[in-house]
Amino acid sequence: MTDWYQNQNWSDEIHNQFYAQYRQASPETQAAALIAQAELLSKHLDNSTLKAAESLLILWMSRHFEKDKSPVVYRLMQEICNRIGDHDRAKEFERKLEQI
Numbered sequence: 001m002t003d004w005y006q007n008q009n010w011s012d013e014i015h016n017q018f019y020a021q022y023r024q025a026s027p028e029t030q031a032a033a034l035i036a037q038a039e040l041l042s043k044h045l046d047n048s049t050l051k052a053a054e055s056l057l058i059l060w061m062s063r064h065f066e067k068d069k070s071p072v073v074y075r076l077m078q079e080i081c082n083r084i085g086d087h088d089r090a091k092e093f094e095r096k097l098e099q100i
Contacts, residue, residue, distance in 0.1 A: 005033035010041055010052045031064035035073060042080050050084050071100055 004021035007014050018037065022030055034056045041053035057073050057080070074093045081090035 005037040006040065007037060008040060009044075010049045015052070027064065031060060031066070031069070034060040034064065035069065035076075038073075038076055038080075042076050042083075045083065047084055050080050054080050054084075071097060074100075 004018060007018065018033075022033060025033060038053040038056040038060070041049050041056070044050055044053075054077065057077050060073060074097045078090045078093040078097070081087070081093065
């Protein structure tokens with residue numbers, strides 16, 4: 001079942017359900033779920049939803065980093081940082097993308 005990381009929106013309840021499922025999933029599923037869920041949430045304009053997407057990607061970078069998937073994550077982080085107005089961090093991810 002992949003529904004648990006296909007949430008279009010984010011709330012405290014969804015957050016709790018997501019992490020409960022995340023803890024029970026295999027490492028491969030965990031990594032895929034973090035990116036897929038962050039990608040869905042990154043389309044929002046709401047800052048708290050964008051921050052949730054950002055935290056999912058930060059978790060991916062700290063626990064599940066894979067070099068071949070890093071361009072997707074860095075691009076998403078760049079988008080999210082731009083949307084929340086953190087243009088300096090967006091530039092950092094742009095530089096990381098250029099170095100790949």
